[in-house]
Amino acid sequence: MSLIALLGRNIRRRRHALGISQEELAFRAEMKRSYVSGIELGNRKPSIDALERLAGALHVDPRTLLEPDRHTK
Template identity: 85%
Template sequence: MALIALLGRNIRRHRNAQGISQEELAFRAEMKRSYVSGIELGKRKPSVDALERLADALRVDPRSLLDPDRHTK
């Protein structure tokens, strides 16, 4: 699986597990909802700063967003 697609899948999985919308995640991460959507769809390549902000907003370790085994657990 491509890293960008994996990242998007893991962000979506964490977000859905917490029961929050893309809009809420974007608000928490101080991003536009369309940018979060693009990341989840694998169409945007976030910076390290954006990755960190998303992890903080989701209250997860940033490494978990890139873990290839996370989408199967």
């Protein structure tokens, strides 16, 4: 799995765990919903600033969004 795909999957999982929509995440991170969607789908490569804003909106350290799932290889 590519790093971009992994990032998107981790953002989606965390967002679902918080029970918030893409629209709510985008609002909290001060970005457009379509941009968040593109990141979750692995079609967009976010800047470091965007990664930090998303992590803040998800209440996680940005590094955790780049970590592989411990249960899958």
